[in-house]
Amino acid sequence: MDILITGLLLGGTYALIAVGLNLQYGMARIMNLANGELLVIGGFAAFWFQTTQALSPLLTVFLVAPLAFALNWLIYTVLLRPLVRRAKSRGQLEVDAILTTFGLSFVAVGLMIALFGGDYFSYSHLARPVRILGDTYALNRLVAFLAAVVICGALHLWLNHSRPGMSIRAIAVAPESARLVGIDVPKLAALAFALGGAVTASGGTLISMFLTLDASTGVMFTLKALIIVIMGGVADIRGTIVAALLLGILETFVATLIDPGLTLAAAYLLFVLILLLRPQGLFRRSQT
Amino acid sequence: MSAAETRNVLVALVLLALATALPFAGSSYWLAKGISVAMFTVLATSWALFSGPTHYISLATAAFFGLGTYTTGLGIDHLPYWALLPLAGVLGAVLAALVGLATLRLSGVYFVIFTLGLAELVRQIITWIQNETGQRGLYVLTDTTEAGIYWQLVGLASLVYVGGWLIARSRLGFALRIIGDDEEVARHSGINTARAKILLFMVPGAVAAITGAILAPRYVYIEPSLAFTPMLSFQVVIMALLGGPGRLWGPLVGVIPFTFLWDAISETVPTQATLLLGLCFLLIVFLLPRGFVGLLEALHARAASREGLA
Amino acid sequence: MTAGAAVLTVRGATKRFGGLTAVDDLDFAVVEHEVLGLIGPNGSGKSTTLNLISGALKPSAGEISLRGRSITRLPAQQIARQGVSRTFQLVRLLPSMTVLENVKAGAVFGHRRRWGAEADAHALRMLETVGMSRQAGARIGQLTYIDTKRVELARVLASEPEVLLLDEWLAGLNPTELTEGIRLIRALRDEGRTIILVEHVMDAIRSLCDACVVMSSGRKIAEGRPDEVLSDPEVIRAYLGDDDA
Secondary structure, three states: OHHHHHHHHHHHHHHHHHHHHHHHHHHOOOOOOOHHHHHHHHHHHHHHHHHHHOOOHHHHHHHHHHHHHHHHHHHHHHHHHHHHHHOOOHHHHHHHHHHHHHHHHHHHHHHHHHHHOOOOEOOOOOOOEEEEOOEEEEHHHHHHHHHHHHHHHHHHHHHHHOHHHHHHHHHHHOHHHHHHOOOOHHHHHHHHHHHHHHHHHHHHHHHOOOOOEOOOOHHHHHHHHHHHHHHHOOOOHHHHHHHHHHHHHHHHHHHHHOOHHHHHHHHHHHHHHHHHHOOOOOOOOOOO | OOHHHHHHHHHHHHHHHHHHHHHHHOOHHHHHHHHHHHHHHHHHHHHHHHHHHHOOOOOOHHHHHHHHHHHHHHHOOOOOHHHHHHHHHHHHHHHHHHHHHHHOOOOHHHHHHHHHHHHHHHHHHHHHHHHHHOOOOEEOOOOOOHHHHHHHHHHHHHHHHHHHHHHHOOHHHHHHHHHHHOHHHHHHOOOOHHHHHHHHHHHHHHHHHHHHHHHHHHHOEEOHHHHOOOHHHHHHHHHHHHHOOOOOOHHHHHHHHHHHHHHHHHHHOHHHHHHHHHHHHHHHHHOOOOHHHHHHHHHHHHHHHHHHHO | OOOOOEEEEEEEEEEEEOOEEEEEEEEEEEEOOOEEEEEOOOOOOHHHHHHHHHOOOOOOEEEEEEOOEEOOOOOHHHHHHHOEEEOOOOOOOOOOOEHHHHHHHHHHHOOOOOOOHHHHHHHHHHHHHOOOHHHOOOEHHHOOHHHHHHHHHHHHHHOOOOEEEEEOOOOOOOHHHHHHHHHHHHHHHHOOOEEEEEOOOHHHHHHHOOEEEEEEOOEEEEEEOHHHHHHOHHHHHHHHOOOOO
16 A cells, blocks of 8 residues: 555656657657756756755745747757758658757766766755655655646646647647648747746756656656656646556555666666557557 | 689688788687687577578577587587587578478568567576576586687688688578569569578578577587577677678678777676667667678769779 | 459458558459459559558458469568569669669569579560660669659569559649550550559550459449440449549
């Protein structure tokens, strides 16, 4: 039982990170492999504000989100939009985007190591035990989970009920038709990319409350987020959340019952199953 | 054989003779550099055999390499050395086939993601097995010399070049070019696209594993984090793309300058190596989309058309 | 009607996309050495039918067989090897290759497989058939629109298919090119090839087809000789009742 809840709590934060990636891949059509580095930067900001300014990570989120939004908007318009323009096919854009975001991820890691060193960083915040259903959990995990639920919920409402939100969903489903009904696709793709970045960075701030990060851990989170996105279905927010919770639970199972060093193997197990059985995602109908 | 082909073969033979002669120069510094260059030539060229025509970016090199290293590490006490290299090749090809079966029926993105974590996955599993069995690292003690390792790599490189030349002239090579251009057309022309991709992906898998097996004695002591260093995969991608994966000799053009640049950076400011790698990726996408070879060909074409006008 | 052997038979073919039934319980057969026209208003399911036959899509129900052998569940590459070859509605060529290499793709991997000099010679003969042998060494980017269509046709012919599927091959041609195009397909018919033609150009249907199947909203509404079906009241209603008529 406590494995289930710990897994669920971890999965909640994973959901936030993967939803961010899915906004970028599903909606803006950029496979962002620097996503994990963004998360680490979000975590790093929380660490810095907590240790030097005694600012709670829950407040840092409000600083990190707009900054990450601006940074990602800039990355999209300066680096990625030219690639979108010059791409002759979806495949070519995919290769270019993969190489560019890999480049960015290495640049980010390189800069972080140069500026702050390659050490692990962690801080203690809300590290008090709480009791749920007879078992004890760390309060920070619970708070991070609740914050993730709030952000995901707000995002869900925005995507389904606001005009820009619905337009973003439209460009995910049918970019050509969206253009015909007067939706400014390039602008909204930039918006989706920036928003996705903000969501992931916020996820990083939250996850740093209970996980230890270092400059080079980003790629592992990118990988997990990618697996979650594929499992949940590209551009499918609900599927992403369910997949993230599943991965969180499975990972906690493997870490507790077999070996904490095998969490990636757990993720790959899910990945292979999905690839072999439902490559279109958990909830997506089979399409051709 | 046409005149151009004869000339190419002669140039290749002269280069091979020069490469083979390197250990006789007696400089251990240059021999070490030679080993790096030969190793990356083998890895990047075989990488480009698959990724050049298909545009599928494989990040699995480190996984195959590590597998080969462990083949030597675990097998050296039980099997004769000469049997380990083919064994590593077979294991690498099998691993590649498994990865291919899971991902190559689908779009390229799945393949990239799967290969991205593959080295780390194998590393985790080996570490876990070692923890369970109470084993730590492995000692590989052989009487192989640096020159011996170097010659084996040069020999492997020659095999890769001959193999690449043969594949380019085979049905498989032709099928892969069609797949790279338009997979839908390939299928409707009667090509079993998944099988063709999986078959060709087994080549870099086998070659990288053999490379790892050859280099294992050089490490003396093998442990998972050393054998499965993910950076290797990225270095190989960079070198191949920097040189130009469209031609058989393209990767070599990237390997030589990058190996020296990388070594220079790692020796002086090791923390900046990652940054360099990142900048190279951006450089390739924005300035050298077809590598040095593409740049040379474009310059050549421009010069030719200018002559035509004059 | 001609009494020949049916080469390709479609029985009860159905394709559903979610709630939409694009092809609904369709039956027809193509007789050897005949040209069958698959016609109907836009969105009536013609292209989907062609995609079902070529294996680009899998039918939700029904059977498709080639000379009595089922090809219903086969992947596209095996259907191609069994001898069903197609062109695409939007021409698809291999941009990094020469014209000759494009055609060779069909000769090397298709129904009858060739390799080496034999494949080159065969591909060149196919280019002659479509009148493009002089551009064998050209790049795809240098071709005019009709020439790209010719190269695609040559690629399909090079595989020596039992059945040829042409998906709106005449669409988008200007009047001169159209006359030329119709002449080319007629020449193929005269060689005795079996062809299924999805087409909008009425002149072409009248002058080329031995038989026609008319589709509307996924179903077959008429079948027979072109002059017969085109004067059928239901067919006229289907066309005129549709905005695209």
